[in-house]
Amino acid sequence: MGDYQQFVTDVTTRLSAMSKGELYVAGDSLDRDSLWLTFLDSFPAGTNLKFRERSEYDCSTCRGFVKGFGNVVEIRDGQVRTVWSGVSASDPVFSVVAAAMDEFVGSLPLSGIFRSPEAQYGTKTTRTLRDGQVEVWHHLHGRVEKRHHSTDVGPARGTFDAAVQVFQRGLAELVPHALDTVADLIDGNALYRGTEHRRAVTEFRSLQNQWTQAADRRAFVFANAMHPAARFRNTVIGTLVQDLSAGVDLEQAVRSFETKVAPQNYQRPTALITPAMVKAAMKTIDELGIEESLQRRFARLSDVSVNNVLWVDNDTRSRMKDGIEGLLMQAATTGSSGARLRDAKPEEVPIVTFMKDILPDAASIDLWVANSHEPHFVSLTTGRHPAAPRLFTWDNDFAWSYGGNVTDSIKERVKRAGGNVTGKLRVSLSWFNFDDLDLHVYEPDGTHIWYQEKRNKLDVDMNAGSGHSREPVENVTWTGKVPAGEYRIAVNQFRKRESNGVGFVIETESNGKIEHYSHERAVSQKETVEVGRMTVAGEVITAFRPGKDMQAGSAGKDLWGITTEQFVPVSTIMYSPNHFDDSEVGNRHYFFMLKDCVNDQPARGIYNEFLRRDLQPHRKVFEVLGDRTKCEPSPDQLSGLGFSSTVRNSVVAKVTMTGGRHRLVSIQF
Template identity: 85%
Template structure:
């Protein structure tokens, strides 16, 4: 083998090794003819002899190879290596040529990714006839790997170049503090479906850290431009990081993000809290000297003065703060067993009339706690240090907290998940574990609505993948015309994951009427349950025939130790603390504290709307503190149902009066 043949073999081997990975082109705007001349001029003087009219190694096939492959490079361990790197021929002449080409190409800036429409450049051999003899000439040559071939080189390189620009700007402009803040928000569940974006944020953050430490930053950008995170800056989560990096206020930046990704009725489940904000909050606490005031707990019956109680059950009186002596009402005596509770429609009585005319003569009160009352579960809270400065607009240390951690109604769950609950007809599925149940609805014309064919009606599909919820829902809503006829509803168990919390509830709504149908058994893997057949006339549900094992009505639930959908004894009735003693601040609430009602979740003891006026400038700080200084659960707490005087509502009470008479009363708020 001649020395040139060995040189060709070495270059071909080097190209083959490089082609296993991504290839790039150096020399933006470089004249390819000048590259060819550089190759010819790299031969030491006197070594590139003349053959006929041209230099010995000057041929069109080698020229084609040099022009197309001469400036191709790879990026290995963060360093740029050329086609000529490490090529060492037996003949020192070709080693000099390889070294000269390597040095020249390494001076050229990276330009773009290598792509070609060709399958090969150069030819292994050519033959000529000279003096009747066939001469064989060897040339530089090499194939274009399949991964580097494309029918549209311009489009492929243009796309790559755009990605490099986006990646470069993102690395330079997006700050580490902004990236850390977004990760904190995601981990704190303060961004709509934030968990879906966490990997993108952390991947880009990792790339940025490596870029900052790279010895060749440009090479790092090119080597990682194929990473999906390279276009992070132009993603929806990337725009949030952009805003924060540019100094946009946190609330405003997140609000802008939510307008892009969240449904219009979305409400953020948590305040925007980051570790940096918590540090600032703790500093403010010291400056205001209110550390003791911020320490809150659940209130006990012994904390409440009898002067602030409207009614108390006989069994509860002795546990009041002021004992029996201070009671405003006389202890009622128990008379005869009384008449049996009438199975009649409850008397509708305004709450003011109930307080004035019914309570004084009541010896026992039981409330019907429906599932629809779940948002009304409330706890009374107080300060751990009664002598500490007050925080609130009223002159006492008490406050209250409605059940933010209590499971919402199905309708509220659907709204929170971004589903439409305002259509003419709605069918919603709710279940209670990590299983992947699927709702199937067959319209009268046979159209099948399910996760593969949503038909613009199925808008919520949970537990299919990603983050799992123990309060999942699926939702089908008809916003436009609702066809008359019979609808078939089914539920399929696509993926059974758990054996606890089994069963499901179907909620239907039309013309303002909500109905529930429950299935109380486990749904096996791939099992289909026929929920029932629903008749719709004039866009209103006129009949519903439940399927086998389906039960009409809500399933009772355990909420705060109370079993819903039944009567529960009341221990005491009181106004909200803003109406204790002589206070009359804001809206009045009516609290019905229930026996055995125990909120088992940490609860906020501080709300911004309660703060006295001189603390209002520190609202953001107190929003943080309210979430970080929650009251820990206690067994002897005061919890029950609360109703605002400004919101129309009703609750049914079974009241035993003095003398044993029983009344069924619908208290109207």
């Protein structure tokens, strides 16, 4: 017979040692009688003899212990170990019993944390009197430390079960790439108060890495369910990782996060790109060999082939890339000065007619540059390394940049923002920073159109809630009947976020005519600027009286080295580079390069709208590159006015024809 007393001592010692750490139960829904029957059936034949009426080891005291503590387990070094593990290894009888119980309990699934209303099960010894002799019986017994004892086990088990569920979902649903992206944003100081969450992200990433390598993942979850980082999925930073894991766009996910944690006047300090995104983009840049292509500058006349110039004045010809040779146009003569140009209404000429019938015989061209043309100031850009591979969707290295570093007019910006630009009457607001400006229009009967009462007319309201665009617009369009009378237009600063890029521009359009009115100083918090009074008759704007702080009309101002509200000589006329060399990629622009027109501000040489298709996946990185690799001002640049073929507009030109005849034309786009 084996030594049952030693077996009892081993089990008791084992339970005591386990009790110092966290205890769990396996097969909590198991019928506890199964534990007891397995215990009795595990004795080798002939070792559990009858004592009087019952088996020797079949007593109520041992039964209480086996049912109470028999399926208690610990998790050590990632492995589940039962209260029977390694017990009585030197005893052939009870080693078999312990091994059988260990195998049975070890096969049961982990089901929860161990909490018991009873701190102790079993009794160490009992005594009986037999033939006048006192017999001492040893029993399985043991007690657990106070931390495992509870008079109400439900809440404790419920809390643990909830923690396991949250931890398990976080480990399975939050993808490593999303965690890496958030960590990169924090390290790059691109996330509001991100440093507060660095530890949580780091610790959860570490737990997830361990979980993926664990031999028993369920055991790992149980062992770490009460770790502070286990509830990561349900934290505010965890919701950001959830969104990214679910495929939400980075900017949208971060805006959602910042809505939860940032004050309303929060302004993002840096762009939303991560080191991983930069690394991926640079890998593509390296593979394509286009690193030199990213270095941009203002284009000079000597860069442009004569084949891509529609017209050039005499003084400019010798500076062309191909020189005078190959210039396929008639020699222009200076002729006599001719009669003084009379004040007269210009004849309206479509741009196609102007190019076909007037331009070939033009000796000189002067353009009337109005204040309203300020958004049309444009510069031609090119690469610093002519042999470098192209960046754009067309087969040359030229690009363009309008004033304010945009690729198109206010109208085009409204279109891109989803606004309607095809109505009978339009009033659009454009500004250049993260402020939240609001457009207010009052119709003749007092009807107020603004973001709270859009009246089916205001269809674009940008930078509300959070500043996320430096090309914001708001737009009001009348598609139905346009009431006659006087309209009042105002702009309110709902939330000021920046001191850079201040001011705004109002654009009006009716009957194909576009006018601009600008406000150049900063608009302070909650300030309302009176833009002006607009008179409408027959659904057309017949008059506009600007407010006192608005600039429009005949007062000339200095822009890019020239003075507006006067005629300025044209040096060169060309299409936009996407239509060079008979190419036709996207909308065509007409560029009138002006003499002595010099953009004195750094200009973007790279726009995402221009990029080749294989570079589009890295557009967020290229957005930053475009902002940080601007072309520095140079005196010999090609700058002037640009007009899109998709936007109705006009410009007045004074044309001196070969032979000295003069024509005053309004070129219609």
